[in-house]
Amino acid sequence: MATRTPLHGKLPRGVQDLFLADAARRAALEARLATVFRAWGYAEIVPPTFEYYENLALGLGSQVQEATYRFLDHRGHTLALRPDLTVQTARIVGTKLYDQPMPLRFYYTAPVFRYVEVQAGRQREFSQAGIELIGAATPQADAEVVAVAVEALRAAGATDFRVAIGQVDFVRTVLTEAALPPDAARAVQAAVDRKSQADIRAALNGYNSPAALLLGQTPSLVGGPAVIDEARAMAPWPHAQAALDSLAEVYDWLARYGLAESIVIDLGEARGMDYYTGLTFEAFVAGVGFAVVNGGRYDRLVGLFGPPQPAVGFALDVERLMLALGETPTRDHLPHVLVAASDAPAALAAVARLRADGRCVEMDVLGRSLDDLLAYAAARGIGCVLAWRGDALVDVAPEYVR
Amino acid sequence: MSAPPLTVALAKGKVFDGALRRLSEAGYGVPPGLSDSSRRLVVDSLDGRLRLLLVKGGDVPTYVEYGAADAGIVGHDIVAESGRDVLEPLRLGFARCRLVIAAPTERAGQPLHRRMALRVGTKYPRLTRAYFEDRGLSVDIIPLSGSVELGPLAGLADVIVDMVETGATLKENHLAEVDTLLESEAVLIVNRASHTLKADAVGELVAGLSAVVVV
Numbered sequence: 001m002a003t004r005t006p007l008h009g010k011l012p013r014g015v016q017d018l019f020l021a022d023a024a025r026r027a028a029l030e031a032r033l034a035t036v037f038r039a040w041g042y043a044e045i046v047p048p049t050f051e052y053y054e055n056l057a058l059g060l061g062s063q064v065q066e067a068t069y070r071f072l073d074h075r076g077h078t079l080a081l082r083p084d085l086t087v088q089t090a091r092i093v094g095t096k097l098y099d100q101p102m103p104l105r106f107y108y109t110a111p112v113f114r115y116v117e118v119q120a121g122r123q124r125e126f127s128q129a130g131i132e133l134i135g136a137a138t139p140q141a142d143a144e145v146v147a148v149a150v151e152a153l154r155a156a157g158a159t160d161f162r163v164a165i166g167q168v169d170f171v172r173t174v175l176t177e178a179a180l181p182p183d184a185a186r187a188v189q190a191a192v193d194r195k196s197q198a199d200i201r202a203a204l205n206g207y208n209s210p211a212a213l214l215l216g217q218t219p220s221l222v223g224g225p226a227v228i229d230e231a232r233a234m235a236p237w238p239h240a241q242a243a244l245d246s247l248a249e250v251y252d253w254l255a256r257y258g259l260a261e262s263i264v265i266d267l268g269e270a271r272g273m274d275y276y277t278g279l280t281f282e283a284f285v286a287g288v289g290f291a292v293v294n295g296g297r298y299d300r301l302v303g304l305f306g307p308p309q310p311a312v313g314f315a316l317d318v319e320r321l322m323l324a325l326g327e328t329p330t331r332d333h334l335p336h337v338l339v340a341a342s343d344a345p346a347a348l349a350a351v352a353r354l355r356a357d358g359r360c361v362e363m364d365v366l367g368r369s370l371d372d373l374l375a376y377a378a379a380r381g382i383g384c385v386l387a388w389r390g391d392a393l394v395d396v397a398p399e400y401v402r
Numbered sequence: 403m404s405a406p407p408l409t410v411a412l413a414k415g416k417v418f419d420g421a422l423r424r425l426s427e428a429g430y431g432v433p434p435g436l437s438d439s440s441r442r443l444v445v446d447s448l449d450g451r452l453r454l455l456l457v458k459g460g461d462v463p464t465y466v467e468y469g470a471a472d473a474g475i476v477g478h479d480i481v482a483e484s485g486r487d488v489l490e491p492l493r494l495g496f497a498r499c500r501l502v503i504a505a506p507t508e509r510a511g512q513p514l515h516r517r518m519a520l521r522v523g524t525k526y527p528r529l530t531r532a533y534f535e536d537r538g539l540s541v542d543i544i545p546l547s548g549s550v551e552l553g554p555l556a557g558l559a560d561v562i563v564d565m566v567e568t569g570a571t572l573k574e575n576h577l578a579e580v581d582t583l584l585e586s587e588a589v590l591i592v593n594r595a596s597h598t599l600k601a602d603a604v605g606e607l608v609a610g611l612s613a614v615v616v617v
Contacts, residue, residue, distance in 0.1 A: 120468060162599050195592075199490065222597075264601060282598075286599055288469060289595045290468075
């Protein structure tokens with residue numbers, strides 16, 4: 001007997017096997033998302049699963065950099081499994097598609113890899129479905145991307161969800177105007193992100209310029225379009241005004257699309273400030289305590305690889321969305337028809353016709369008796385069994401199944 | 403039609419009674435006589451606006467991060483130690499205490515960074531590690547779950563990192579404060595998704611509680 005290692009047959013933490021109903025459910029969900037993406041004019045992009053780490057690292061925040069799986073190729077170059085597809089898309093556009101007519105619209109559904117805690121449906125290998133709209137810096141472009149996210153969630157079957165939209169340029173400008181020492185600025189930013197007024201005050205440590213005081217107000221700048229006006233009155237700086245104007249326009253466009261009720265404006269959005277350059281947004285779906293969609297504008301990314309292009313996009317966490325949607329019943333993984341083994345030309349022709357018509361037909365390859373086939377069909381949940389005696393069809397679709 | 407209740411995880415122990423009192427003062431119909439020694443784990447408020455989950459303090463941030471509870475009331479020290487990604491909109495002004503490093507009185511004046519292989523006993527390994535790493539010090543962190551003051555006496559640890567309210571316990575055990583890592587009090591924490599999905603109910607809770615906070 002072969003000796004078995006302690007890891008024999010086991011899986012490392014952070015990966016999972018998907019099969020039967022779960023695999024079918026995910027494939028169906030990804031197909032529905034892709035249909036929405038294509039309907040808005042997005043074309044599929046398929047970057048490689050791994051590439052040189054230095055290229056990926058160039059565009060990643062330090063947190064994601066640390067979470068990247070790295071390994072060496074035979075020449076000693078560091079490779080990495082992609083932790084997202086946004087940097088890859090930026091690399092492709094910057095190095096290969098820079099002379100194409102803009103804007104470019106791309107979508108993807110693909111696994112990504114991050115060495116992080118397994119949490120809320122997210123393994124270390126998890127699926128992202130996302131879009132990137134490259135070459136347009138307008139609020140319409142921002143609004144389109146948010147609208148696609150909303151449409152994608154709807155098409156997936158989510159009913160109770162909301163998208164929080166923010167503008168990192170607003171918080172960034174106010175932070176700059178507050179002119180804090182770097183340590184204090186970092187602490188304030190973290191406190192703004194946690195919406196902790198007390199921590200913001202503590203981190204400001206006596207700074208009381210108008211900008212500093214406004215930072216303390218950010219936790220309450222959340223709600224409908226009125227918060228933009230509220231912020232306008234408190235943030236006279238041109239950059240902040242521009243950021244607010246742009247966000248107001250994005251909101252107006254979303255209202256035109258009829259999506260206003262799904263949108264919450266959150267001016268205290270301070271995440272990914274080293275990465276995003278304008279709009280940021282997160283979508284939350286009832287049933288999962290974590291954001292299901294993350295997105296925003298990243299105008300500096302493409303320029304790291306070639307001629308600069310403004311860009312905006314999002315990534316949707318497919319397994320998290322599945323968790324939020326719950327276990328919807330599916331029969332997608334089952335054949336529609338089970339056919340008893342037969343060599344009759346009529347049977348083979350009929351099976352070929354059924355398949356050509358789009359039916360999924362499983363033909364018995366074990367030569368089982370009709371009783372055995374019926375039991376097998378019942379056990380698997382296959383609703384229709386066909387058998388031929390010679391050239392004559394015996395329809396034995398059993399009522400007791402389904 | 404009434405909205406589904408907001409789920410609030412309450413930490414049993416030190417902050418429990420104060421949390422109930424604040425919720426009640428904020429106008430939520432908290433059932434009278436509710437105690438954290440009760441065997442009930444889920445209690446609805448009389449007005450149906452809140453569903454209270456009675457859980458161990460350390461679990462409150464977990465419930466809230468995952469969204470099993472929309473909000474929670476627990477010590478800030480526990481939230482910080484947990485490292486959980488939650489919003490922390492409100493400090494509640496009670497259950498105040500400090501997380502400090504304490505050393506045996508006779509050695510309290512000795513600078514920590516000149517000690518070799520310092521052994522630190524604590525219930526707060528995460529915050530303790532962060533504190534020493536920030537200062538470039540490699541220390542041996544010994545996680546303990548109670549009576550941390552015993553560590554130095556028994557020779558298990560050189561110093562401890564622990565919560566103090568008055569400092570009396572430290573003194574009794576011949577320990578003196580060296581530095582403060584964190585000021586703590588009871589806080590309201592909120593799940594990120596709930597903050598957006600249940601913005602109205604969460605906003606009501608934050609406003610209601612902030613109106614009764616005594617600073």
